[in-house]
Amino acid sequence: MMYQCFIVHKNIVGFFVAAGLFLFVPTGFTQELGKEIFTQKCSACHSIGKGRLVGPDLAGVNDRRSEGWLLKFIKSPQAVINSGDPVAKALFEEFKMVMPDQALSDKQIRDILSFIKKNGISSSASTPPVALAGPVPQHEIELGRNLFQGKVRFANGGPSCTSCHHVKNDAVIGGGILARELTTVFSRMGGEGVRAILGGPPFPVMQAAYQGMPFTDDEIRALVGFLQHADQEHAYQQPRDYGWGLFGAGVGGVAVLMGFYCMIGRRRKKQSVNQDIYDRQIKSE
């Protein structure tokens, strides 16, 4: 009991310390928060001054758009596009996909924006853009394909890609149709974009699926390599199409099973021993 009191007591002290920090919050602290959220939520698709990834480069976005528009758009891009906003429509035309809705508060968005404003020019020079890797080694493509199909498990236990995605490739049979088809994802988003998405999925469903089970760097490299290969080769690929054959096999299987069940029921007592007496009886109406 004494010990517990002590812990509570200590926590109260901790609480006051934290409250004090918030009371005297410096501007640098806001930017720290903004940076954290940016890396978590935005950096998968957007860079600041490093060129376009999945979405546009956000350097100088504060100058291009009004804060009100940004707040509205980041919360629900689809709503803004639907409202007929010309800028939003133009963005959609350019990038061919809609940014997912972000569950962020106004304050968090402002933190991000202030982080972008500060880093807009300075950081662009500091880190050189990542050069695209040359031809991917064969064993990496192999590993990527196996990871994609779930033949090799992800080290942290995440679900295999094929549960939701499909890729047109000879080796891949019947991928999922729950999420986007990924055959040309490499040319659409670029290696850096794909890598960023795998590093920190921006899509809510994918986020939930890989919650606490992130990809390792090796896995990301292998998957990107496989997707690049699939993209380059897809024109020559002729994956086997089971089509109606698969359906026919299903029907055939059902017929065989039904036959089997009938065999089981063969010796069943099928009618009452009194049935012939009942059949002769007069029925009302």
Place this chain on the structure above:
Amino acid sequence: MDIRSQISMVFHLDKCIGCHTCSVACKNIWTDRKGAEYMWWNNVETKPGTGYPTKWEDQSIYKGGWEKTDDGIALKGAGKQKGLLNIFHNPNMPMIDDYYEPFTYKYLDLIEAPAGDDQPTARPVSLITGKPIDIKMGPNWDDDLSGTQDYARNDPNLKNLSLAEQEAMFQLERMAFFYLPRICNHCLNPACVASCPSGAIYKRGEDGVVLINQNVCRAWRMCVTACPYKKSYYNWNTGKSEKCILCYPRIEAGLAPACMHSCVGRIRYLGVILYDADRIHEVASASDKDLIDKHMNILMNPFDPEVIASAKKNGIADSTIHAAQNSPTYKFVKKWKLALPLHAEFRTLPMLFYVPPLLPVMASLKEVNQSKQNEKLNPIAKVWDDNWLYDTSTEELWGTIAQARFPLKYLASLFSAGDEEKVKERLKKLMAVRIYRRFKTVGDIPEKKAHDVLKDVGYTPEMADEVYCLTSLAKFDDRFVIPAAHREQAIEMLEFTGDKKGSTGFGFKEETMERGL
């Protein structure tokens, strides 16, 4: 030797008048509930007839009971392997139409129908669906219908009889029938217990009553298939199977079961028999012709000191041993050898025994010349030109049994696994007692003949008097010798009764708490 005690029953078929009082008493106490309407834990059948459920004796349909294998016995339609294979799809189950669909009438329509041109009627409605039905069958639908094509002639017991013998049975002049009351046999080797996948059925240690634990039953209904007597029923409302409980709450209170208590003809006897549980497997796997003898052999003499010692070692109370010594069933089955089990060939070793019916057997038909008699009649009197005489005389001693209008083969297939000699022996004894009593009361039979008859069947005059007393004069306490249940001892095995002492009623009064601080 592993002596255990079993409450056993004897039904004296010569005394059964087929009034169904037993069935109704049982129904009113136990099965007058939703889901149990179709059940008759006790029913009375007309023989020859198909019974309830229809053709229950035909195990090629219902696959009940045990069958002999190379190394013992196996359940015919259930058991570990067959049971598992059929557990979701039991193929040999009787359906509701094999029993009958229970019904009632919309009596209220008779008084509540609006005024109209027609008389209101009470329509029959099903007690299962609640909708109006055409009544197809009812309990005892074939009652007294001895000669009918649909019932009597479909009796599974006729299959051992030649066509000519069957025809002879059903000639109008020869037609006869008797009643067969049936309850659960509380077998020594119960197929229902062996078949239950949930282990819900058990044979009570203290008196051998077979019960279904309603909390454990999981409605697999294997017992319905396995019981060759079809005395386990599925309650569609509770989703559990039920069966005759031999009115154990009444037995524990020293009362006779309801069916026996209410029996008008006083045909039922109940008492303890001590048996040797070590030999059950050996007896159940005996060949058909030894079954009855071996069954009788494991029923032990309650006066044998060795048996008593073994019984005491198993914790059987002195009062129970005493009840076994006075047991009317022991006398009928072992001492006088008058009673036989029903369908011993099912190998469940039933502990309900039947004294076979003498009457339809004893009486015979003779062709006599009645022309002289007819000449004496007034010319306008109706004259029968047939010459049959229904003869119940005892002129010829055993001839009538052999030439009986009711073939012994038929009785043998019911009571002695096809062995006519065993049935004949019992019928002779019944007849001998009858002749002896006729000498005593009517006096038209010479003493020597009466005593010769008794000697023939191995009875002494004292024994014959005993049989007569227990058959005709027995009072309630002679017919039902129920041992004390010793429930106080049973409770002491489960809990320390001292804990409960003084804690009945409302307990000690405690002061109520003061309110406030």
